[in-house]
Amino acid sequence: MRILVTGGAGFIGSHVVDAYLAAGHDVAVVDNLSTGLRENLNPAARFYEADVTDVDRMKEIVLAEKPDVVNHHAAQVNIRVSVANPVFDTHVNVVGTVAVLEAAARAGTKKFIFISSGGAVYGEAPVLPTPEDVPASPISHYGAAKLAGERYCHVYYVTTGMPYTILRYSNVYGPRQNPDGEAGVTAIFANKLLKGEQPVIFGDGSKTRDYVHVSDVAAANLIALERGDLGVFNIGTGRRITDQQVFEAIARVVGYQGSPIYDDFRPGEVMHSCLDWTRAQKILGWRPAVEFEEGVASVVEYNRHTCKSAGPGVL
Ligand SMILES: NC(=O)c1ccc[n+]([C@@H]2O[C@H](COP(=O)([O-])OP(=O)(O)OC[C@H]3O[C@@H](n4cnc5c(N)ncnc54)[C@H](O)[C@@H]3O)[C@@H](O)[C@H]2O)c1
Structure with a gap:
């Protein structure tokens, strides 16, 4: 085609x-x-x-x-x-x-x-x-x-x-993600934590997303x-992951011992988002294959090699 x-x-x-x-x-x-x-x-x-x-x-x-x-x-x-x-x-x-x-x-x-x-x-x-x-x-x-x-x-x-x-x-997350994008948080966090810098979570860490x-x-x-x-x-995957869990998963892979900074929640962003992918499975025959913990390791690995300049380190 x-x-x-x-x-x-x-x-x-x-x-x-x-x-x-x-x-x-x-x-x-x-x-x-x-x-x-x-x-x-x-x-x-x-x-x-x-x-x-x-x-x-x-x-x-x-x-x-x-x-x-x-x-x-x-x-x-x-x-x-x-x-x-x-x-x-x-x-x-x-x-x-x-x-x-x-x-x-x-x-x-x-x-x-x-x-x-x-x-x-x-x-x-x-x-x-x-x-x-x-x-x-x-x-x-x-x-x-x-x-x-x-x-x-x-x-x-x-x-x-x-x-x-x-x-x-x-x-969406994975290698090549732009840290300024809609969901660049894994890339931003990987960059920050690889440099030993403290990232910022907007809100108390309980906001959830489907990665x-x-x-x-x-x-x-x-x-x-x-x-x-x-x-x-x-x-999507149908799995809700909190901001805190994102931070902890990446910190675990990087070996970062510190904690994040918590700041005010920002307008325009929803509190919870998680998608039911049943229709894609039934009609397209599609299903997600990569678990978050496994996928996060690929983001850290990519950023370890490219070491892109980190954004503001926000979640
Ligand atoms: N990243 C996510 O989690 C996510 C979630 C839902 C939907 N999306 C959608 O997926 C698509 C890709 O997003 P991404 O995360 O890869 O972001 P990205 O910024 O990496 O990709 C967007 C691309 O569009 C190009 N572009 C922007 N404005 C343009 C213009 N006026 N003319 C020509 N090219 C232009 C940019 O240079 C860039 O290469 C977007 O439509 C986005 O809305 C992304």
Whole structure:
């Protein structure tokens, strides 16, 4: 298959590109390298340095590539940035998504895979783990933009016949994660603790998240090439892990003896998030394979080698 991946220089997108290439597909990447890294680019993929909000350029690229599938990972991924600068977030995450959908539909793309966020679109969900049929109720601009992107996929299906699959990730972690991202906490903590620095937990450490390893996420993207048309799927583990447990798991691997600093809770972030992945198992035949304790070791190992400059060390 010919596949175009936006955001393919980013943390998750680059793993998806690697998985597609390893499966024998022909891959092109669009990325403006705003948070993505050139070193993440797989040399076997054609690379276009371009902004997804530039609709003319997107049409030019997608018409030249004529992909069977467009996989849209490019996004402004930081919830705090979305709260501080909602217009910018909307521009990248809504206008950018519509620009990529428009280009894909014009080029006769057979399928669109849209990456959404289960952690952001459900808001403070009434049911945990949360299934897909719980009404979306985002409490951040980022979550609202992701939900809008999902709706635009359906609008394009209705108006142009282009099928889509929506993957709602929980908190993704693993090698190559950008410490400034939506769920870069494992990377931030690994960096901080490897340097012997004290990390900050916002709140009392009881906030919970569902951590899914990037290799499991890449596997879901591979399956979505063939299955799940017109479906919305949670990609998570169903396991709630507290901030305190994240700190302790990484401290154990690193051998850090100290404690974290606790600071005020921040707006826009939900208290608990955990996804029910039953639908993905039933319809896609997908299931998460990597346990958090095992996956965290891969993050520490990666950061030990790259020793990226740590972010503010926040959770
Ligand atoms: N990391 C998570 O836990 C998580 C959870 C849910 C959903 N997601 C979604 O997964 C996708 C990938 O996120 P990530 O964590 O790999 O973050 P990332 O920042 O590593 O990747 C985003 C990529 O998009 C590129 N990009 C940003 N704006 C662009 C633009 N205007 N034009 C072209 N390229 C642009 C960046 O350079 C980067 O390479 C995003 O859509 C994000 O919302 C991530």
